[in-house]
Amino acid sequence: MTEDIPQAPIPAREQADRFLRAREVQSVALLEDYVEMIGDLIAEMGEARVADIAERMGVAQPTATKAVARLKREGLAISRPYRGVFLTDAGGTLAEKVRARHRTVVALLMAVGVPEETAELDAEGIEHHVSDQTLQAFESFLAGR
């Protein structure tokens, strides 16, 4: 509180845009998490059941059901009542992208000295805010070190 303003103040409008973007990102973050989880479950167990999704996401079963309904609305998943959940092509593509990004973020964190366990923990929240441009920078950094 005793120091001067560090950088030149940013225009209010520009700063507001940053927060708007952060809020937008947040609204798709859950979709990404669920899609990735469903992809993992299908890869591991052959199908994704709502009860397993709920357990792994750490939410109650009706919460997972609601989330799946939203995925269907967004065209990322399909399911019939009392049957397993599957990904559409769009959902599968997204899951793949999210999984790759997660790996890159964890690798970057570890490359700058973050212990693996902490890297995994923090990556879960960080990854959603990593833009394509930043992701590319991470990959270049990891390749060229």
Place this chain on the structure above:
Amino acid sequence: MTEDIPQAPIPAREQADRFLRAREVQSVALLEDYVEMIGDLIAEMGEARVADIAERMGVAQPTATKAVARLKREGLAISRPYRGVFLTDAGGTLAEKVRARHRTVVALLMAVGVPEETAELDAEGIEHHVSDQTLQAFESFLAGR
């Protein structure tokens, strides 16, 4: 979709804990943003008015009023009706911590090759998910390069 499972599968419980943590972080992220913003406004203009907070956060004025009410509930800010908003000691300390963390995250991103503008944009969302341990790793990395 054609490759094997990359790492050994994580116990469901452990994975759920990661998501639980990410959700907890999210619930304090807005508090942090508002507190930092109020600190900035006081530093720049001598006081933080609700209208300015709203403009810079990119929200409507009643939304900012509600957020300030929550800050007061949490003991981070004080205000009297139709008067400016001020930070408590706890609020000031938090603002300082958030501001420092933001700078470190931006510096780290730039250090691994992210352009400044993108670094600022992504940092706004990333910073909230950076744990103390990760922050320390960032600082060591920046110091020792």
Place this chain on the structure above:
DNA sequence: GTCAAGATATAGCTTAGGCTATAATTCGTG
């Protein structure tokens, strides 16, 4: 083939964070 157990869906509630419209208050100007 029936029936109990397990899985999924539905109903209804809560909190948080947005919004618009409007009321109440403060402040600057004449």
Place this chain on the structure above:
DNA sequence: CACGAATTATAGCCTAAGCTATATCTTGAC
């Protein structure tokens, strides 16, 4: 010092994401 403009507060609405309790459907065991 009064009044209009600017600011802040309040009312009431929406959506998303969580929860518990309960209803409905599926399935496996007998």
